Amino acid sequence: MATTEKTMASVKEARELYELKQKAAQFYAENGVPAKMEDILNSMFYDNPNDVYGHLANYFQGFAQPAKITSVQARSAFDAKGQRTILTDIFCSVNNKTKLLASSVNSSVSPLLSELAKPEELDDEAKDREAGLEAAINIINKEIASRLQGLQPTAQADIDKVITGYIGELKAAEDERIAREAETQANTEGSDNEKKPGSSITKDKPKSGKSNASSKKGGKGGKGGAPVVVVPDEPRERMVAGSVCLSATSQAVCQAGAAADGNEVYEHVAALRFGQAPQQYRMPLPMVTIFQSGRAAPGKSNCVKEYMLVSPPGKLLNESVPKIFAVYNDVVKAIMGKNGSTPNKKAEKIVARNVTDLGALMVSFDRPEQGLDMIQESMTRLGLTPGEDLYLGLNLAGHEIFDYEKGKYEVVTGQQKAADDVIDFWVDIITRYPAIIAIIDPFRKQEGQQWMSLCEKISEKCYILGDNVWHRPGLLKDEELTDTFRSSGNVYRLEQMNTITNILECAKKTEEAGNETVLSTNIGDTTDVFLADMAVGMNARFLKVGGASRGERVSKLNRLISLELALQGCGTLAPGGDFSFPVITLPPPPEPEEGDAEEAEVKDSPRKK
Secondary structure (H helix, E strand, C coil): CHHHHHHHHHHHHHHHHHHHHHHHHHHHHHCCHHHHHHHHHHHHHHHCCCCHHHHHHHHHHCCCCCCEEEEEEEEEEECCCCCEEEEEEEEEEECCEEEEEEEEECCCCCCCCCCCCCHHHHHHHHHHHHHHHHHHHHHHHHHHHHHHCCCCCCCHHHHHHHHHHHHHHHHHHHHHHHHHHHHHHHHHHHHHHHHCCCCCCCCCCCCCCCCCHHHHHCCECCHHHCECCCCCCCCCCCCCCCCCHHHHHHHHHHHHHHHHHCCCHHHHHHHHHHCCCCCCECCCEEEEEEEECCCCCCCCECCCCEEEEECCCCCCHHHHHHHHHHHHHHHHHHHHCHHHECCCCCCCECCEEEECCCCCEEECCCCHHHHHHHHHHHHHHCCCCECCCEEEEEECCHHHCEECCCCEEEEECCEEECHHHHHHHHHHHHHHCCCEEEEECCCCHHHHHHHHHHHHHHCCCCEEEECCCCCCHHHHCCCCCCCCCCCCEEEEECCCCCCHHHHHHHHHHHHHCCCEEEEECCCCCCCCCHHHHHHHHCCCCEEEEEECCCHHHHHHHHHHHHHHHHHHHCCCECCCCCCCCCCCCCCCCCCCCHHHHHHHHHHHCCCCC
């Protein structure tokens, strides 16, 4: 009896073992394991790799499932100013293990108010920024983390669409709430007025402020004391609380996508921009701020916010960037020497405040030429030639010096110029300082006629770059570009609702229209060098890094030099080429309609005596 039971047990075990073997054979056959093992073992014998198991790992990695996002986590971090910003971690499932593929620190939101704003306004903006930050962290940890789970980090466009869509839902809900509240308030006011005999419904006058009609109309400034009509600025786009989660998540996902593919970030960005990694990469030219000036700075000069040095095209950054630092340090010595006066013939008094948040020197200038003179004199002392060894760039920030009451630009304190006069002012300076090859925002967009007139006069030798005059990339990419308002290039920032996809798509669109691409850092920057890689990958012409001091600024320059040396070493560094200035001319006047043409002919015909 016992023997029979043992026999039956043995038969059962043998059958189960046979069935298990059959399942194993089927499992391996369905996954192609035997065939793949045979292929790699046969080829590896002839390849004779030094690291046998590393060779096997690389081979089978090609058949592994792509990385998929398992978790997105955000928390508070700090930028270089000590302000709170967002650190975003992207965790992915890689080879059956959960790994941290990216930990990205986003730049803090750039302030909308100038340093000259009222203290209470600056406090309110800081509170709004803090509230938006908390909202963004909450959105990333809950809604975005849920919506991105299971997606591949390499699918940048799809992920940016998902997170943009969610913010769009929040904005639509907010718009609906505001509309309901306005309707309720209107109904309440209407009921109250009906109860009062003889009352009439009137609209409230706008509150005082920069954006209301009273400040935009202007005062007496025209001929004969006639009021100056000032075109108001466009209303600022209302940002939903927490919208900064878009740029923070998009940047982190881009870095995770590069890690998932085993590529450098600039290679990954290039593949996103051009569909595939190019054969060669062109280095962006750094724009480094030496002086930060403008209305918030001491001194009378208002019309130049940043005096920048620009690396020359066709030369290695490893050679030109040290020259920029040499000029910066020489300028510091000139400021501090001789009891604070420059060692020039006039010995004009120069007062330096400190190094600004941008990493630049803030100096008291009474004339815009003083900053240019100091930089060029420093270059001369160092044996450098302006316009050959280094070039100059100016951020004019025209919207910051516009007087909305008089309708003029206050180029120097107490000296205001009409927009037409500003054209001649800048033409004269750029003619006298031919090393200037770029200016940013010489006017508001509302002075489009003067903007285009200035372009027609100087665009063949100087880039006229648009920053504040253009909408953010998410909107600009869907707008029609016309000949009535053009620029030589566009300045892009990765902040707020700007995503990687929006910036790349917008850059492609504007480059096809003849514009150059400028990628810029933010005021509240961090030591994360992502933007340096992004500038290389998207083939940006310029990278506006800020000042020549502070670690968060210098880190980008160090990264650019490292990338240049790496590309040079593997033979994929493209030649820089010369500056190519797109010539911008005024568009032809619109053709008059048939009725207008006949009327014009009647007016032009000679009168009978």
